[in-house]
Amino acid sequence: GNSVTQMEGPVTLSEEAFLTINCTYTATGYPSLFWYVQYPGEGLQLLLKATKADDKGSNKGFEATYRKETTSFHLEKGSVQVSDSAVYFCALSDQTGGFKTIFGAGTRLFVKA
Amino acid sequence: DAGVIQSPRHEVTEMGQEVTLRCKPISGHDYLFWYRQTMMRGLELLIYFNNNVPIDDSGMPEDRFSAKMPNASFSTLKIQPSEPRDSAVYFCASSLGGLVANTGELFFGEGSRLTVL
Numbered sequence A: 001g002n003s004v005t006q007m008e009g010p011v012t013l014s015e016e017a018f019l020t021i022n023c024t025y026t027a028t029g030y031p032s033l034f035w036y037v038q039y040p041g042e043g044l045q046l047l048l049k050a051t052k053a054d055d056k057g058s059n060k061g062f063e064a065t066y067r068k069e070t071t072s073f074h075l076e077k078g079s080v081q082v083s084d085s086a087v088y089f090c091a092l093s094d095q096t097g098g099f100k101t102i103f104g105a106g107t108r109l110f111v112k113a
Numbered sequence B: 001d002a003g004v005i006q007s008p009r010h011e012v013t014e015m016g017q018e019v020t021l022r023c024k025p026i027s028g029h030d031y032l033f034w035y036r037q038t039m040m041r042g043l044e045l046l047i048y049f050n051n052n053v054p055i056d057d058s059g060m061p062e063d064r065f066s067a068k069m070p071n072a073s074f075s076t077l078k079i080q081p082s083e084p085r086d087s088a089v090y091f092c093a094s095s096l097g098g099l100v101a102n103t104g105e106l107f108f109g110e111g112s113r114l115t116v117l
Helices: none
Strands: A003-006 A010-014 A020-021 A024-025 A032-039 A043-051 A056-060 A060-064 A073-077 A086-093 A100-101 A107-112 B005-007 B008-011 B017-026 B033-040 B042-050 B054-058 B067-072 B073-077 B088-096 B110-117
Touching: A003 A100, A010 A020, A010 A024, A020 A107, A020 B017, A024 A032, A024 A086, A032 A056, A032 B088, A043 A060, A100 B042, B005 B088, B008 B017, B017 B088, B017 B110, B033 B073, B042 B067, B042 B073, B073 B088
Parallel strands: A010 A107, B008 B110
Antiparallel strands: A003 A024, A020 A073, A032 A043, A032 A086, A043 A056, A056 A060, A060 A073, A086 A100, A086 A107, B005 B017, B017 B073, B033 B042, B033 B088, B042 B054, B067 B073, B088 B110
């Protein structure tokens, strides 16, 4: 079945540091890939997405590229801010899986001033 | 659009009581999902509906849990009787279906935090 594996946290960085959160997936079909972000006390919200191989999703300085050959969708940001502190979830949705979305375990990011 | 609306935001109840959580999806969305979030197990998909019909309820933990979607604008998740291990944040999410329009993006509500004493 489909699954998502992402690096364990927490990740603690200083402001302006480079961020990478690794994500790999297993899917039987051709999934869409997502990164969602959850701020304290809130629901998840979409950060970025990619729907086919080699697509790059980007938003708010975050980027992730859909790599079919390595089944990966790593999240990167060149310079993090304190306001980026949150939990980040990698996810996939596959038509063959009935459009249900499978989430990774989440990675908590702390950014220090 | 108001987004996905969940109620109550917080619920504290005693073991054995019935709990009902409510969700109003975004108008026009034809998929509705119920997730449970805990520290130990992360985000778990409990059940999802397409056009008000339950498609996959394999994530529902046991018979104490039930979900309904009587119409396109309302869904409930019921726990009867509740137990302390049901304490979690329950999220409802909706999405737009169709093979062309659907990219799988989910729109989440703010969640219902349930505490069972």
